């Protein structure tokens with residue numbers, strides 16, 4: 137079906153498998169409170185509405201989680217990656233200060249060279265801001281399809297209240313004009329200089345003014361909705377079937393909902409607009425609360441609104457009216473109005489749902505959590521040092537990843553390159569192929585005395601790294617899927633080396649038909 141409107145043609149998410157209950161972290165940090173501890177726990181659970189958060193594993197970062205979300209979005213869209221003409225990535229946890237997430241993801245998933253690329257700033261608003269930019273590029277006729285990503289592995293100082301909410305996750309939307317899942321009816325912004333939260337250059341963690349964010353958040357979310365309604369005089373909140381707001385916690389969206397039930401709506405001077413912005417308690421229960429994914433993932437920053445929207449689309453019906461209001465500190469909000477389209481029925485089931493990822497989880501101990509955040513915040517080590525399960529595999533179909541190993545400098549290049557990037561390194565380069573789907577032959581834990589073995593050495597010897605699994609999940613014959621992971625880095629300022637690791641097959645639908653549909657004959661990056 138062709139549609140004259142621009143909208144979402146595919147969406148995908150990724151949530152790391154490691155999860156920790158917020159209460160475990162609170163108990164550790166607030167020990168000295170003694171009898172007061174139970175009160176703090178109660179406040180975090182029922183006041184802030186924080187329950188559990190996703191934590192990126194040793195081999196994951198903002199790029200790798202964005203990659204899986206983007207693969208899922210393209211898979212659901214049913215297009216070839218080569219048809220994408222523009223990629224944006226919003227994040228505030230960029231692995232490189234200079235060097236884009238968007239270009240890495242584009243190359244990792246097979247998007248070609250004839251493509252516009254940008255990483256976007258704007259804190260947690262940057263994922264949805266990408267949607268607005270891609271929407272405009274398609275409307276102008278410059279591109280046919282575009283990919284907007286929001287991805288974050290949120291950082292926080294140990295013991296800072298931010299730590300209770302800082303989660304990890306990614307969302308990705310493929311936008312286009314045909315076979316729509318949801319059309320974009322309009323987008324309205326609201327932004328002002330309001331530095332409630334920031335992170336200085338070279339600082340590992342953000343700082344913030346605590347409760348100041350409450351006012352910043354409420355005023356910008358409400359401001360963006362008011363701007364949308366100013367453009368559409370017949371539109372009111374009661375017209376929407378589903379509504380979702382950015383979720384730093386459950387508290388802030390609920391606080392904003394509450395403000396919208398009042399006789400006097402704050403921050404809106406024009407009473408004809410304020411009238412149309414009123415919510416009822418029933419609306420809050422039925423239309424907004426079901427999409428509080430922060431309860432499962434913690435705050436996923438630039439991915440937050442995209443993940444909650446995806447969980448909403450997982451359930452929505454054609455014709456549903458949807459309002460998503462993103463927010464980023466600094467401060468920026470976009471109110472995006474969607475209408476769900478027929479494509480949603482046909483495309484469901486091509487990729488895992490948000491709840492599939494939520495339920496794929498492994499509860500970690502506080503010690504494991506400490507190891508993960510210590511590694512994340514200290515970037516001085518020469519190499520990634522992780523406990524590793526390694527072994528051999530055999531391919532199950534004809535689809536491969538192609539990697540190059542440079543024997544001169546021991547760098548891993550994915551996708552494969554012909555020559556080493558270091559001009560003074562003469563290689564030689566060894567090109568290797570690794571299957572997308574495989575069967576496990578054998579597995580063992582790397583002994584302690586071999587902990588400095590690099591993943592380069594393993595790949596060179598055809599030993600694979602296994603992730604997202606316990607040893608008990610890895611029985612010979614188990615079906616595996618290859619995933620893009622961070623395999624190593626060169627100290628605090630060298631390259632980050634990405635490559636292939638294997639996990640037990642999670643994306644069954646992808647495993648059944650592993651090849652995307654072929655690229656159309658003519659170059660299609662330009663509409």
Ligand SMILES: [Zn+2]
Nearest residue numbers: 542545556561
């Ligand atoms: Zn080299």
